[in-house]
Amino acid sequence: MSTDSRHRVAQWLARNSWVGPLVALIVLYVLLAVLVPDTFPTAGNVRTMIRQTTVVGIAALGMTLVVILGGIDLSVGSTVALTTVVIAYLLQAGVSPMMAAAGGVMMGAACGVFNGVLITSLRVMPFIVTLGAMGIIRGAAKGLAHEQKIDAPVTWLNNLIAELPDGSRWQLLPPGVWLLVILAVVVTVLLRYTRFGRHVFAVGSNEQTARLCGVNVPGVKVAVYVISSALAGIAGIMQFSRLTVGDPTVANGLELDVIAAVVIGGGTLSGGEGSILGSIVGAMLMTEIKTGGTHLGLSNWVQEIITGVIIIVAVALDRLRHRRTAA
Amino acid sequence: MSEPRLRISHVSKRFGPTAALSGVRLSVAPAEVHAVVGENGAGKSTLMKILSGALTPDDGDILLDGSPYCPADPLDARRRGVAMVYQELSLAPHLSVADNILLGDEPSTAGFVRPAERDARARAALEQLDRADIPLGARTGDLPLAVQQLVEVARSLAQSATRVLILDEPTSSLADDDVRRLFTMIRRLRDRGLSVIYISHVLEEVRAIADRLTVLRDGATVGEGAVADTPTTDIVRMMAGRQLDELFPRSPHTPTETILEFSGVAGVRKPDAASLSLRRGEVVGIGGLVGAGRTELMRLLFGLDPVRRGTIRVASRNGWARPRRRLEQGVGLVSEDRKEEGLALALSVADNVTLTKLRGLGPGPFVLPSRQQHASSTWVDRLRIKCRSTAQSVRELSGGNQQKVAIARLLHHDADVYLLDEPTRGIDVGSKADIYALVDKLALAGKAVLLVSSYLPELLGVCDRVSVMHRGHLGPARPVADLTEHDLLMEATGQA
Numbered sequence: 001m002s003t004d005s006r007h008r009v010a011q012w013l014a015r016n017s018w019v020g021p022l023v024a025l026i027v028l029y030v031l032l033a034v035l036v037p038d039t040f041p042t043a044g045n046v047r048t049m050i051r052q053t054t055v056v057g058i059a060a061l062g063m064t065l066v067v068i069l070g071g072i073d074l075s076v077g078s079t080v081a082l083t084t085v086v087i088a089y090l091l092q093a094g095v096s097p098m099m100a101a102a103g104g105v106m107m108g109a110a111c112g113v114f115n116g117v118l119i120t121s122l123r124v125m126p127f128i129v130t131l132g133a134m135g136i137i138r139g140a141a142k143g144l145a146h147e148q149k150i151d152a153p154v155t156w157l158n159n160l161i162a163e164l165p166d167g168s169r170w171q172l173l174p175p176g177v178w179l180l181v182i183l184a185v186v187v188t189v190l191l192r193y194t195r196f197g198r199h200v201f202a203v204g205s206n207e208q209t210a211r212l213c214g215v216n217v218p219g220v221k222v223a224v225y226v227i228s229s230a231l232a233g234i235a236g237i238m239q240f241s242r243l244t245v246g247d248p249t250v251a252n253g254l255e256l257d258v259i260a261a262v263v264i265g266g267g268t269l270s271g272g273e274g275s276i277l278g279s280i281v282g283a284m285l286m287t288e289i290k291t292g293g294t295h296l297g298l299s300n301w302v303q304e305i306i307t308g309v310i311i312i313v314a315v316a317l318d319r320l321r322h323r324r325t326a327a
Numbered sequence: 328m329s330e331p332r333l334r335i336s337h338v339s340k341r342f343g344p345t346a347a348l349s350g351v352r353l354s355v356a357p358a359e360v361h362a363v364v365g366e367n368g369a370g371k372s373t374l375m376k377i378l379s380g381a382l383t384p385d386d387g388d389i390l391l392d393g394s395p396y397c398p399a400d401p402l403d404a405r406r407r408g409v410a411m412v413y414q415e416l417s418l419a420p421h422l423s424v425a426d427n428i429l430l431g432d433e434p435s436t437a438g439f440v441r442p443a444e445r446d447a448r449a450r451a452a453l454e455q456l457d458r459a460d461i462p463l464g465a466r467t468g469d470l471p472l473a474v475q476q477l478v479e480v481a482r483s484l485a486q487s488a489t490r491v492l493i494l495d496e497p498t499s500s501l502a503d504d505d506v507r508r509l510f511t512m513i514r515r516l517r518d519r520g521l522s523v524i525y526i527s528h529v530l531e532e533v534r535a536i537a538d539r540l541t542v543l544r545d546g547a548t549v550g551e552g553a554v555a556d557t558p559t560t561d562i563v564r565m566m567a568g569r570q571l572d573e574l575f576p577r578s579p580h581t582p583t584e585t586i587l588e589f590s591g592v593a594g595v596r597k598p599d600a601a602s603l604s605l606r607r608g609e610v611v612g613i614g615g616l617v618g619a620g621r622t623e624l625m626r627l628l629f630g631l632d633p634v635r636r637g638t639i640r641v642a643s644r645n646g647w648a649r650p651r652r653r654l655e656q657g658v659g660l661v662s663e664d665r666k667e668e669g670l671a672l673a674l675s676v677a678d679n680v681t682l683t684k685l686r687g688l689g690p691g692p693f694v695l696p697s698r699q700q701h702a703s704s705t706w707v708d709r710l711r712i713k714c715r716s717t718a719q720s721v722r723e724l725s726g727g728n729q730q731k732v733a734i735a736r737l738l739h740h741d742a743d744v745y746l747l748d749e750p751t752r753g754i755d756v757g758s759k760a761d762i763y764a765l766v767d768k769l770a771l772a773g774k775a776v777l778l779v780s781s782y783l784p785e786l787l788g789v790c791d792r793v794s795v796m797h798r799g800h801l802g803p804a805r806p807v808a809d810l811t812e813h814d815l816l817m818e819a820t821g822q823a
Contacts (some may be wrong), residue, residue, distance in 0.1 A: 011466075011469065015466060017604070039505060193437045193439050193440060193442075194435070194438045194439050194440060194441075195433045195438055195440055196438060198422065198426055198433060198440060199431075201419065201421055201422055201426075202419045202426075204421070204429055204432075205419035205420055205421040205422055206417065206418065206419045206420065208417060209417040209418060209419050209430070210419065210430070210431070211401075212381070212401045212413075212417050213401070213402065213430040213431030213432070213482075214400060214401060214402025214403075214405075214431035214432070215430070215431050272419070272420065272421035273421055
């Protein structure tokens with residue numbers, strides 16, 4: 001291979017940062033399939049892993065936008081918890097499941113308006129605003145639920161990411177997972193092919209330039225935080241589906257898993273970079289490590305250490321690749 | 328002269344109590360390169376921000392092709408035909424070339440970008456620069472700096488309405504080859520009828536590229552005319568508001584023993600094989616164009632970058648050393664980039680001045696703020712640093728005073744060798760005069776000063792000997808008595 005084409009490959013790798021994590025995902029899959037051939041590579045286990053990735057995956061779609069924008073959203077876990085509470089309340093009150101879910105997403109979007117408006121109007125760093133929002137939203141969820149789990153009547157919402165019953169195996173995956181796929185495609189199109197998407201990248205890459213070029217910077221920021229929180233709301237529906245109750249204490253620390261997924265997938269916290277595909281692969285990789293660890297009989301603490309190492313290694317490799325192409 | 332393309336009269340702008348502009352006039356013809364020159368703080372950038380729509384004037388009239396011009400924001404200005412290329416490149420490094428060129432003005436249907444049309448318009452803009460070879464899909468941040476600048480110019484040209492192109496210090500980060508190419512491009516655009524406003528304080532460039540010029544000082548127009556009819560000395564006098572020789576106090580220096588000597592020093596890229604010896608009690612200047620490798624040389628000497636070849640000797644000690652060791656040896660550096668590198672902007676004047684030598688400012692490992700303040704206030708007085716107190720954060724000081732704080736650190740450290748990299752860049756004339764006087768005093772006190780400067784009168788006015796660097800090659804140091812600005816310029820551009 002000539003140096004020129006090698007350089008081109010290196011550049012392609014740097015620009016498509018999802019490739020590395022995807023290779024890691026596949027290598028790890030093969031490795032675990034060899035190590036635990038009886039239980040790990042079964043269709044059932046793969047489906048379970050995909051189902052378990054849905055909540056983090058959907059929230060990671062929004063977080064990818066936020067990270068590309070150069071921001072961060074620490075309130076995602078709290079938003080998910082608040083959404084489960086709201087949905088349970090609405091169901092209890094006799095609202096139809098569809099409307100209850102919509103109500104949950106609206107509540108999520110409202111959290112995003114709160115974050116976005118404070119970030120742009122007070123000019124406080126997103127880290128601080130969303131750190132505050134994390135506490136405020138979590139507190140609101142607990143207050144609303146009187147610090148208890150809220151039971152809800154059984155509806156189809158409970159089956160969104162459950163294992164499919166025998167009669168509907170032709171659907172391959174439960175509807176919640178399909179929703180993740182559809183949303184991922186929609187957000188990818190939004191990022192790649194619309195003016196709004198270009199503007200998100202531009203603001204994250206160089207906010208000053210974006211302003212000089214007439215981009216509505218505050219508008220783009222608020223929109224991104226609203227979209228992100230609305231997606232956290234949808235992740236909340238999935239969380240509710242798994243729990244079947246509204247729980248204000250659920251998803252504690254979820255935001256860190258979500259941020260980790262985005263960062264493993266090539267997002268940089270300084271903005272301008274990140275991809276939807278990468279974030280999904282990042283989320284899958286983390287589930288794979290946890291599941292694989294369980295199948296191998298590794299203790300929880302070992303899995304946590306491995307996940308932590310993967311985050312640092314993934315980002316370090318990404319930096320290394322960037323330095324190569326820059327030189 | 329025909330009807331001017333752009334006519335500015337009596338434009339004023341105040342920021343709080345200070346008047347940034349008071350009664351500026353400027354008249355630019357079609358198909359003309361018009362230089363706007365002036366010291367930093369003269370009001371050039373404020374005026375250009377008004378033209379590009381980033382600021383609105385308090386008072387005054389601006390006519391663009393005879394009709395009133397008052398843009399609401401930068402995008403409005405671009406749409407009306409006035410585009411600006413900023414000194415600090417304002418590109419989004421992660422976006423593609425085509426996306427950058429059309430940023431904020433993407434052709435779209437219902438929010439969806441029309442890629443074919445975007446690429447066609449971007450290519451047309453690059454073709455105007457005869458640079459259709461720049462790949463539209465490349466990530467802008469991956470391209471060389473000079474190419475990035477062209478992308479930014481192309482962004483201005485992508486607006487078909489563009490009649491006035493403003494270039495703010497466009498050569499400040501370019502190598503000399505790229506400067507020549509940029510000038511060719513500017514001439515081509517001018518010949519197509521564009522008015523180009525060229526902002527610079529490098530008079531050699533103004534001579535090379537501009538047809539007419541306007542000189543600003545203290546927010547007002549103090550002179551204008553055809554470049555060919557205005558001698559450089561007149562321009563400098565108008566810019567500075569005083570004769571040059573008043574700026575440079577000169578006492579006879581008597582150099583003694585050699586304190587810094589290097590030979591055949593080469594860095595990773597630049598310089599290659601630089602040699603010089605510096606004696607106590609003398610000031611040696613290093614001239615050359617930006618990008619010639621002068622800053623790289625200073626960084627090698629101070630141990631910030633690795634030396635590939637060659638030897639460095641400080642007094643009797645041989646070899647390369649890290650900054651920590653260099654400071655112990657009495658070598659101090661004032662970085663050209665005082666904001667990013669030279670100063671801890673958030674910290675106080677006292678902290679910045681005493682940073683390299685905290686020992687002795689308290690018992691054992693402790694540092695007493697009172698002693699820190701006492702030590703720094705001596706230098707604040709001696710250098711006439713204007714600050715409320717030594718506890719004031721350096722960020723709040725003017726550029727000239729910040730630079731004095733950076734130099735005060737070396738004085739507090741009691742360095743013997745002063746490596747000063749562009750110490751007067753971007754500061755006001757008064758502070759410049761203070762710094763020149765200080766350099767003179769240092770030499771009298773038996774210190775050695777190595778001064779990098781792009782400003783030729785400064786090199787000739789302050790130094791005892793001057794050596795010129797051209798593309799990483801350092802020429803011999805010659806006494807200033809044997810040199811003229813013309814000699815230095817020829818050598819710096821590689822024509823000697």
